[in-house]
Amino acid sequence: MTQQNRYDLLVVGGGINGAGIARDAAGRGLSVLLCEQDDLASHTSSCSTKLIHGGLRYLEYREFGLVRKALQERETLLRAAPHIMWPLRFVMPHMPNLRPAWLIRMGLFLYDHLAKRELLPGSRGIDMRRHAAGEPLIDSIQRGFVYSDGWVDDARLVVLNALDAQERGAQILTRTKLVSAVRTNATNGAQSEWQALLRRPDGSTFDVRARAIANAAGPWVGEVLHGALGRGAQHSVRLVKGSHIVTKRLFEHDHAYIFQNPDKRIIFAIPYEHDFTLIGTTDVEYHHDPAKVSIDGDETRYLCESINRYFKRKISPADVRWTYSGVRPLLEEEGAENASAVTRDYKLELDETAGAPLLSVFGGKITTFRKLAEEASDMLCRVLGHAAPSWTAGAPLPGGDIANARFEPFAQDFARRHAWLPAPLARRYARAYGTRAERLLDNAQSLAGLGCEVAPGIFEAELRYLRNAEWATRAEDVLWRRSKLGLHVAPGTLNGVAAAIDHWFAATSATATAQH
Known part of the structure; x- marks a missing residue:
């Protein structure tokens, strides 16, 4: 085993959490290897609604801690990469039969004040008959609300984290799969470590050793734990499919919409790639291979019908130009009967009872990835005896030093x-x-x-x-x-x-x- 094949940390998974952890840890001076079985951001992390947001609707589930944490991250991220992230104003038409105006005002007041804002303006009520966002909507909608969140190119965010990790010393291996990993015994004063077998794109394999592993495999976190690592876990994930459709541009202004549905879900309609409108998302329980996820006819019809409740111009599945679907690995919790109610928060589970540390990531959302990576690196540095402060809060991503x-x-x-x-x-x-x-x-x-x-x-x-x-x-x-x-x-x-x-x-x- 050569010195080049020994690392402080092996990160499994090239989505946003894995790339974020690799970047943070490398910036603290740990030697890091990240392996991803496909391309970076091949799955969940390129299939989001592409928002940097606190999650306004999560206030209804009393997830104030999660919303505050996400709101605190919005402006940190907007400053880190202003080329791929920018502020976006959202319009919520008021439908009195769904949520009363006082409840929406109270929610927006909390949204404005749970965290400090400098870049993003606050919320306000608007007259749809006089606002540009009212023109595409049906005439019965006469009032609404507008508030701020952020937009992100999610796949590029992953790549920039991986690029920064590499420039700080990490090795990034795409299309490289973790086959297995076992802990070695601590002998003659040597600490226990992980001996891992990785498979290259051409099918050949090679060994690496690492003092710790971070399992950030997203929808595959359980498969990696129980299969490649042969371990159990206290937590688990609930796989929920989220699908989006893209149509030709449905409106001319630069605001996005957040629409309330009778089933209490919300749907976004967002200006996309200048010529298009992005519409999503669904929440459907998923029990199949995350790599083979795709939208179905019911989801397409649901999204079209959701839009048609609000817009004068009606759309049908024939108007859909492109679709994408992703599997969200949500943190499983008791009492969440439907997919929409499942928390978007995360848990970091550290297993150091049997030798070399293993950190597994359950859940999370793209807005809180930097904070998750920071907490993960704090834990890993502590158990590895590596004293290094957190650093990413004020550091731009590659290309973001504008x-x-x-x-x-x-x-x-x-x-x-x-x-x-x-x-x-x-x-x-x-x-x-x-x-x-x-x-x-x-x-x-x-x-x-x-x-x-x-x-x-x-x-x-x-x-x-x-x-x-x-x-x-x-x-x-x-x-x-x-x-x-x-x-x-x-x-x-x-x-x-x-x-x-x-x-x-x-x-x-x-x-x-x-x-x-």
Whole structure:
């Protein structure tokens, strides 16, 4: 066993919690290896509603601690990555038969005051007959409320955490599966450690040793525990499918909607990728393979019907341009009879009774990932005898070191300094990569300097950057996780676009410099 194959911490899972833990721990000086069986953010962490929010509806379940914790994180995250996260105003039309106005006002008052706000404006009542958000709605809706939360590109958030972890010394292995891990016995003064067997993409295996393991496998947390690790646990997760649909843009303004349903669930309608509207989500118990989750006809109809209660323009399943579904690994608890009532909080379970420590993550939501990672690293550093303070609260993510966290002046300056870029492309580069867009351009002074246009709007320079810096290896990684460019290709051409990108990866793989 070489020294290069020994680590302080092996993180299992390349979703938001795993990437966050790897980043935090590496920044404290621990040697970290993260393995992910697929691509980063392949599953739950790229299939959220893409909100940085406190969870207004959780107040009804009296989860004040969770809401406060999430509200405290909103502005911390908005400052850390203003290129992929930004404030968003939400409109809630008032339906007197669902929730009384006084209850909504009380909830919004709590939402405004449970945590300090500096970037986000507070809530207020609005006259739908005079507000731009009222125009697309049915005429019987005459009043409503508006409040603030945040938007996030969830898949890019995962990648940026992994990138920061790597730059602080962590090793990130995608498409690498944990096969098994056993604790070694403490002998001759040597501490117990984990001996783990990992499988590469080509099927070959190799051994690593780690002083501790963090099981952040999301929907697979129980499978990893009981299978690869051969351990039990005090907690468990409840798998709940959340599905979304995407349609052509249903309204022109920049606010999002939060709609109340007669079943007491809420549905969001959110401006998405400029030309589209994102609608979700459902809550359906799920008992199958999380890797094979997909929307069903009942969910599509439910989301369409939910929207049609409010909008003048009606939609049907035929209007759906794209769908995605994810399995949320919610913390199982007694008394939660339906999926919507299951807590979005998390539990960190530390097992150090039989030797080398094992930390397992149950539950959580994308808004609280940084706090979860901080608490996990606190626990791991304590049991490993490694004294290091927390540090992520004030640290920008890669590309997020934008002056005063103000994206628009940055984007305008980027476009001015690279006036040869078409305006939409300059905007997209600035938004996706922040200050790292300069690395993508690599001193190019013209479109020709970006290399061949492999697919519409996708030049070799971007593919090279995504391959060398962001672990992309195929078209799906590029079109649906590192970006959402798959939504924007001309109808009927997606397969051809994907094939061109896959061909580029295949043709350049032999000469690509190994970065990871």
